[in-house]
Amino acid sequence: MDDIKTLTIDQIQAGLRARRFSAVELAEEALRVAQAGNDQYAAFLHFCPERALASARRVDAQIAAGEPLGALAGVPVAVKDVIVTKGVRTTCASRMLENYVPPYDATAVIRLEQQGGVILGKTNCDEFAMGSSTENSAFRPTRNPAAPDRVPGGSSGGSAAAVAAGQAVVSLGSDTGGSIRQPASFCGVVGVLPTYGRVSRYGLVAFASSLDHIGPFARTVKDAATLLGVIAGRDPADSTSADAPVPDYAGQLDGKAAGFKIGVPKEYFGAGLDAEVGGRIERGLDLFRRLGCEIREVSLPHTNYANACYYIICTAEASSNLARYDGVRYTIRSSETPTLIDMYRNTRGEGFGAEVKRRIILGTYVLSAGYYDAYYLRAQKVRALVARDFTTAFQDVDAIVTPVSPFPAFKLGEKMSDPLEMYLSDIYTITASLAGICGVSVPCGRTAANLPVGMQILSKYFDEHRLLRLAHAFEQAGGFTV
Amino acid sequence: MKITEKEVRYVANLANLALTEDEIRKYCADLGEILSYVEQLNEVDTSRVEPMAQVLYESDETATLRSDTVQPSFDEATALSSAPLAGAGQFKVPKVVER
Numbered sequence: 001m002d003d004i005k006t007l008t009i010d011q012i013q014a015g016l017r018a019r020r021f022s023a024v025e026l027a028e029e030a031l032r033v034a035q036a037g038n039d040q041y042a043a044f045l046h047f048c049p050e051r052a053l054a055s056a057r058r059v060d061a062q063i064a065a066g067e068p069l070g071a072l073a074g075v076p077v078a079v080k081d082v083i084v085t086k087g088v089r090t091t092c093a094s095r096m097l098e099n100y101v102p103p104y105d106a107t108a109v110i111r112l113e114q115q116g117g118v119i120l121g122k123t124n125c126d127e128f129a130m131g132s133s134t135e136n137s138a139f140r141p142t143r144n145p146a147a148p149d150r151v152p153g154g155s156s157g158g159s160a161a162a163v164a165a166g167q168a169v170v171s172l173g174s175d176t177g178g179s180i181r182q183p184a185s186f187c188g189v190v191g192v193l194p195t196y197g198r199v200s201r202y203g204l205v206a207f208a209s210s211l212d213h214i215g216p217f218a219r220t221v222k223d224a225a226t227l228l229g230v231i232a233g234r235d236p237a238d239s240t241s242a243d244a245p246v247p248d249y250a251g252q253l254d255g256k257a258a259g260f261k262i263g264v265p266k267e268y269f270g271a272g273l274d275a276e277v278g279g280r281i282e283r284g285l286d287l288f289r290r291l292g293c294e295i296r297e298v299s300l301p302h303t304n305y306a307n308a309c310y311y312i313i314c315t316a317e318a319s320s321n322l323a324r325y326d327g328v329r330y331t332i333r334s335s336e337t338p339t340l341i342d343m344y345r346n347t348r349g350e351g352f353g354a355e356v357k358r359r360i361i362l363g364t365y366v367l368s369a370g371y372y373d374a375y376y377l378r379a380q381k382v383r384a385l386v387a388r389d390f391t392t393a394f395q396d397v398d399a400i401v402t403p404v405s406p407f408p409a410f411k412l413g414e415k416m417s418d419p420l421e422m423y424l425s426d427i428y429t430i431t432a433s434l435a436g437i438c439g440v441s442v443p444c445g446r447t448a449a450n451l452p453v454g455m456q457i458l459s460k461y462f463d464e465h466r467l468l469r470l471a472h473a474f475e476q477a478g479g480f481t482v
Numbered sequence: 483m484k485i486t487e488k489e490v491r492y493v494a495n496l497a498n499l500a501l502t503e504d505e506i507r508k509y510c511a512d513l514g515e516i517l518s519y520v521e522q523l524n525e526v527d528t529s530r531v532e533p534m535a536q537v538l539y540e541s542d543e544t545a546t547l548r549s550d551t552v553q554p555s556f557d558e559a560t561a562l563s564s565a566p567l568a569g570a571g572q573f574k575v576p577k578v579v580e581r
Contacts, residue, residue: 100564101563101564102564103556103560103561103563103564104556196537197537210535210536210537236548239547239548240536302526304522305522305523305525305526308519308520308521308522308523309520309523311516311519311520312520312523319497323497323498326498327566327575328565328566328573328575329564329565329573330564330566331564331565331566332566333566333567337576338576339576340575340576340577340578341498342576343575343576344498345498345499345500346500348497348498348499348500349499349500349501349502350500352499354505354508357499357501357505357509358509358512358513360497360499361490361493361494361497361499361509361513362513362516362517364493364494364496364497365489365493365513365517368493368496375520377533378523378524378526378528379520379523380533380534380535381526381528381531381532381533381534382523382526382528382531383533383534384531384532384533384534385526385528385531387534387537419512419515419516420512420515420516420519423516435537436537
């Protein structure tokens, strides 16, 4: 069999069609590699081999019957453990849901399996997707395959690490403030933030509903585009999903970038940006120039307020969304339940980890009587200004290029003692989350210490097809190793 | 910004969240630091700005509403399958009403 750790979707489909391997053989090998590598990186929390092999057998039956294959036929996929899978534990990396077995599948899961995708298992993440390093997992930290003494980023650290380590060809993550793009950059893979409403969140365990997205990780832009095309589109089960046509993202990739106008926001290149990271992005911009893009400076003047704005809005929404974990419906209940209120309080006190409690406290505070206007309402107004910055900038440019994170992957434990410092690792990703626009993180070379650097490319609402064309042209021109 | 332990206890109570004394001290400090940080939002002139509650895209006002028809749903056993304590088709909780 081909080296499974570098396989692309196209190679899998060609191999299946040529009968060089069967989908079951590929799934067995993928499970073996993923399980063997899990001692090293802990990208997965648990595996679902029976489900994977059942999916693979369906693909093999289609091949035997000469039926057309789905876009993901036989492709080994990893799914972040905040996305529900029927009959397969979905823990959100929390003690609170340690034994939770959902009775239904997320729409994104249904769609990728309909197209022949083979789900190997569920990936580690920060508890309830709250964090930037995957160290807030209640079970174990994940290690970065590019540098095992360092974090993979977060919150979708397991999904990024699984793809980077060759333990899955593609994966699903979720992004609320940067949780796909930042781990993609730390691990050296591609991660896509789709436009808000592009992908159904039905079955994504809610963290901050006005900011939550599901999106793909892959080793190539084309594979990310293929997975996005499969999961995107209107879903009657999610009223926030948009009824907008889904372009053929993968089919439109032509390697051309000439004529694109790229904006570079000066606010993203100031104090706090690691010099090596900044240098890689400059080299990436030079490559875009050579590809015939026009580079011009733009301004996003409210950038510096985005982080403060985000941590009010996301915690407020989290405090509401997490109210449901009360010991009544979701498997865990404290043994100390003299009264109903004690049952709620003790179940939540025992079930949630430190960061989740911190955010519930902060979110409850900013929503509490007398503080709503001063915090939540004001943050929503600043959010409108952040979004307006982008609308204005996109009148002049087609895309915006920035670093993904101010620094490359940091060491395990390095930022765990200071929550505010951890929050600041998201400063370049949060603006797009607040605005709801689409973006991608692509590899953009490495530092002298061989740590991956990620370039963030942002575009306007529902412009994923052009965004991915630009990212693909960058990749084809050698941008990933610039 | 100074946050008192009393305020943290009050908020934890609103959130139905039991905290240890250590946690209360820790969150007291964290909350103060984070709230000081977010005070920078007061520098922004928001007097003529509508709050953005959610990302909106162009569509008909009712485009995202599905028709109000009954769809298949979970049976009772499935709906209760994750309950820590269930019986007689119900979620069971500690006694709420005293005699």
